[in-house]
Amino acid sequence: MEASEILRNHKLKKTSPRVAIIEALQSSPLPMGEDEISSMMGSHYDRTTFYRSALTLEEAGILHRIVIDKLLVKYALNEGRHNNAVRSNHAHFFCNHCQKLICLENIHPGPYRLPEGFQSQASEVIIKGLCSKCN
Amino acid sequence: MEASEILRNHKLKKTSPRVAIIEALQSSPLPMGEDEISSMMGSHYDRTTFYRSALTLEEAGILHRIVIDKLLVKYALNEGRHNNAVRSNHAHFFCNHCQKLICLENIHPGPYRLPEGFQSQASEVIIKGLCSKCN
DNA sequence: CTACATTTGCAACATTGTTGCAATTGCAAT
DNA sequence: ATTGCAATTGCAACAATGTTGCAAATGTAG
Known part of the structure; x- marks a missing residue:
């Protein structure tokens, strides 16, 4: 599903950082850390915006944040593709x-x-x- | 069991930070964060030493480190009292x-x-x- | 008591995350 | 299409937890 559609389904504004985060995660078979997402998003990247966007997406149930250990956090998309099926x-x-x-x-x-x-x-x-x- | 005995059982040197950490955790019914342990240990407290001691104790199986979320870590003693019974x-x-x-x-x-x-x-x-x- | 490896304490730095606030942006209503 | 305004972004500063290098202090085996 396209990032803009996901955002629309959750009544979230379609903003470029949100789209970029979703697309970065969609392009990866595995959960990624902020460092990996950051390098995929290129230079126009603000860490505060990333954290706030990730939090918004997490609260909407779009993504999932997994704390493995201090200094080691990964993010993954919840593939709630099939309607709103809670994964x-x-x-x-x-x-x-x-x-x-x-x-x-x-x-x-x-x-x-x-x-x-x-x-x-x-x-x-x-x-x-x-x-x-x-x- | 006394801190010094625990350390001896695991062939670890009896040093004051290690003893202090063990006694702090023994005195609490719940796992504690570094901040709580620190305040129980008083002023002569170095954060680096705490982390290194905690790691040593963890590797020996004496204590247990639980990461709840980034910026929220708790420590607890493994009560492997009964001989070396792995808890x-x-x-x-x-x-x-x-x-x-x-x-x-x-x-x-x-x-x-x-x-x-x-x-x-x-x-x-x-x-x-x-x-x-x-x- | 001594020798010596281990441990500590300090300074500096790394990673992940939060808060306040002004500037920008998305979008709904006209 | 334009406008108004709430939501979002970007920046700066700061917070919590943890790591590394290294010299000084300490525990313990002999």
């Missing part, structure tokens, strides 16, 4: 050797049985190890 | 309101069925939401 929660695998982050679409963690009175709003599963290429 | 993997709950991190000792995620050739070395489950007090 099912899935685990992430981080390769300690090649530093790639891979979405494990077929691992659906939870639901978790929380203690009385606790309410879950989001959850994240990160499995670290060696991927098939580095093993 | 079973457990999930963490982070309250979006009061910012407390709670170990959910009775939620044991995994094992996960990884794709062919992948090898798991560690995993982390963070559930975010509202705790019973803030709900």
